[in-house]
Amino acid sequence: MEKFEDGLKFAYLEVKPVIHTFVFELKKQWKKFVGFLVISVLIVVLQSFILYALFSDSLLPTTHSDYLSGGLIFLTSFIILFASCFFFAGIICAEFSDKTGYILFPKINKYKLIIGKYLGNLFLEAGVIAIFYFLVGFLSYFFYDQFSGTLLIRYFISFVFAFLYMIAMSSFVTFFSSFMRSVNVTIVSTILILFIGFNISQMFLMMLAPEIEPIYSLSYISTLITSILLIEFPDPNYSEISLQNFTFRTWLTPTIEMGLLVLFLYITIGFILAAYLFKRRQL
Amino acid sequence: MMGPVKPGGGFQGQNFLLIFLIIVIIIVVIIIVYFVIKKRKKKKGQEKLREHAYKGIKSREDIKSIYTPTGTSTSENKNEKNDTMIKLENLTKYYGKYLAVDNVSFEVHSGEVIGLVGPNGAGKTTIIKMIAKLLRPSSGRIWVRDNQGELKDLNKKSRNLVKLGFLIDIPAFYKDMTAYQILKYSALLQRYPREKINDRIDELLKIFDLIDWKHEKVKTFSKGMTQKLGMIQSIIHDPEIIILDEPQTGLDPLARIDIRRIIKEFHRNGKTIFVASHMLAEISEVCEKIALINFGVIIAFDTIDNLERGLRTSGLNCKLLDPISPDQLGSIIKKLTERLEPYLDKDLDVLVSKIPIKYIPQKRSFKIFYDTTDSKQTRAEILKILVKEFESDFTVVSFSKPKKSSQLEQIYSRLIAEDKVEIELSKGGVN
Structure with a gap:
């Protein structure tokens, strides 16, 4: 029993720096949180309320x-992407480019630092997403008088997917931050890859090898967030258009299992690689 | 409030565009308002900065309260010099193919103030970064004492090491955080008791005259204030070993004096201090021992007195009341050389001076290079002769050893020059 208590005490002492970093990160990034919150509320109010109520x-x-999937498009296409880039681009490289690492590293183990910072930023970004979901859900109740049963469960599952998608994207950006030299370069390069790169590669794949499902693409995986809300989940998960002798196949959404697997891979590989590179990187 | 709209058709592209435009306009307005507010705040901050007249660090009594003495006064420390706090053993660091630190070994004992001196790029910061675990040594080991008094390898998992405080380079802080937030985080990470943190922060901020800036963002701080904040964060947890890399960079002369005073006060209370600097005056005033480093190699490591003894020569300044006329100068120097002959440095290094007695007309003084084998006695004898036997030739108004810093400068340039010659010779030998 004593050993167990000692073990618990030891674990608490080990976790403490992570908690301190988490709290510090919340204080440090709250402005970004407020900024994204304002943008999110504006988008929800304008897109999911004023659009229908005034015009x-x-x-x-x-x-x-x-209504719900329409309301979430902005979130999946822009807000998660930009929030991940802005919250996570500086998570590692800023410590090196701004030299703030000098006041931290002798005091805290790099793994604990990255975990604390990562969780702090995730918490804030998750807050933005949760508020966005709540507002869209609340407004849908206003327009449709009820919001319960299967749709509510699906809406919750959609939120879980959005949350996982956000973590995957954050891990991706964190990975870039671990070897990039400056925050701005990280932001620009990750936005280019996530926003344009994946979509262009999907188009090429559609033309060159339409039978291959673009499961590597995070923007393709993100379609799960809205597809899960549909009354009938797309089956098969692609549509085909025949033009003369050529058949185009458009992949609509991945299967739930595949989506989960890819998201988990992005999350774990991205974060582990980032933490490893961070540990190796020297000031 | 409008009533609920009945469900109907689809999504309207034109309206979507309109909504998008409205969003963009609102965001632009918010951004403009934000920048206007920010600009005003910045202006206020600058005004405050201008008003912030430097008042200097508080009295010695105040400084005393910022640390817990390690229980040893200076005199007691003398008996504990065998307590090694840090030991560097064959420490080597390569940056790619460039050898930045070459087989450096030395020890720092409890209560010592050690200065690491060398020209820019000599490897001082690299050594400090390796002690701070910011860089991994290519080879060699760093030992640090633990709470049980044993030396532990810093780069192996070792617990309970004595507390170390670091100030590396010009410190950079998170610009949007306040001094209080940064110091609190720093103290928490160093496991300083939570209930005492606020008092400790206030105490230190008062001593460094930053208390009015406690809740101000670091981005509004001047360079000197940032340096002071860096100093505070390095000692916030009351460390036993304080490692400072160029602590006086960016500080005005008064603040430099204050920093030196604080370092001396730490020393008086048994803290072990390791200071790296290229500012010789700074080092000579606070350090008892210095390690001279050049091209990554420690070329000397000893007390300033011992280093000086190693050179076996030292200069004396002998200031006169009236200038000596050029007609008399030759005979006086001849007489002086004859009378002081037993005390003069016979193997005077040409790098230091070609003759043992020099007259400097601008300063109305003689510079006498003497043998330091029994330096105190020699100085007494020289003074006696100058006063008694040369009464009719000149009047001595002051008689002094040069300032410690200029002595150190002499040692420093001499050793660096010797090291350069050795390197060139070894290069020649290889070729």
């Missing part, structure tokens, strides 16, 4: 699930 020619989507 007479804007009619509400026929189904509640269409």
Whole structure:
């Protein structure tokens, strides 16, 4: 029993620097949080409320699930991507480029530092997403009078996917931050890859090898977030258009299992590689 | 408030564009407002900075309260010089193919103030970074004492090492954080008791005259204030070993004096201090021992007195009341050389001076290079002769050893020059 207590005490002492870093990171990044929160609230209010409430020619989507998936498009396409880039781009490289690492590294183990910082930023970004989901859900209740049963469960699952997608994207950006020289270069390069690179490669793949599903692409995986809300999950998960002798295949969304697997791979590989490179990198 | 709209058709592209434009406009307005507020704040900050007249670090009594004495006064420390706090053993560091630190070995004992002196790029910061675990040594080991008094390898998992405080380079802080937030985080990471942190921060901020800036963001700080904050964060947890890399960089002369005073006060209370600098005056005033480093190699490691003894020569300044006329100068120097002959340095290094007695007309003084074998006695004898036997030739108004810093400069340039010659010779030998 004594040994167990000692073990617990030891574990607590080991975790303490992570907690301190987590709290410090929350204080450090709160401005970004407020910025993204303001943007998110504006987008939700304008896109999911004013659009339908003020403009007479804007009619509400026929189904509640269409309204929800429409409301989440901005989140999956822009907010998660930009928030991940802005929150995580400086997570490692800023310690080197700004030389702030000099006041930290002798005091805290690099692994503990990166875990604390990573969790702190994730918490804030998750907060933005949760508020976005809450607002869209709340407004949908206002328009459709009810929000319960299967759709509510699906909406919650969609939130879980959005959360995992956000972590995957954050790990991806953290990985870039571990070897890039400056925050700005990290932001630009990750936005280019995530926003343009993946989509262009998907287009090429569609033309050159349409039978290959672009599961490597995070933007393709993100379609799960809205697809899960549809009354009928797309099956098969692609559509084909035939033009003369050529058949184009458009991949709509990955299967849930595949999506989860890819997200977990991105999360673990991205973070482990980032932590390893961070440990190796010297001031 | 408008009533609920009945579900109907699809999504309207035109309206979406309109909404998008509205969002963009609102975001732009928010950004403009933000920058206007920021600019105003910055202006206020600059005004405050201008108002912040330097008042200097508080009295010695105040400084005393910022540390817990390690229980040993200076005199007691003398008996404990065998307590090695840090030991560097064949420490080597390569940056690619460039050898930055070459087989450096020395020990720092409890209560000592050691200065690491060398020209820019000599390897001082690299050594300190390796002690701070910011860089991994290519080979060699660093030993640090633990709480049980045993030396432990720093780069192996070792617990309970004595507390170390570091100030490396010009410190960089998170610009949007306040001094208080940074110091609190720093103290928490160093496991300083949570309940005492606020008092400790206030105490240190008062001593370094930054208390009015406690809740100000670091981005509003001047360079000197940032350096002071760096000094505070390095001692916030009351470390036993304090390692400072160029602690006076960016500070004004008064602040430099204060930093030196603080270092001396730490020393008086048994702290072990390791200072790297290229500013010789700074080192000579606070350090008892110095390690001279050049091209990554320690070329000398001893007390300043011993290094001086190693050179076996030292200069005396003998200031006169009236200048000596050029007609008399030759005979006086001849007489002086004859009378002081037993005390003069016979193997005077040409790098130091070609003749043992020099007259400097601008300063109205003689510089006499004497043998330091029994330096005190020799100086007394020289003075006696100058006063008694040369009464009719000149009047001595002051008689002094040169300042410690200029002595050190002499030692420093001499050793560096010797080292350069050795390197060139060895290069020649290889070729």
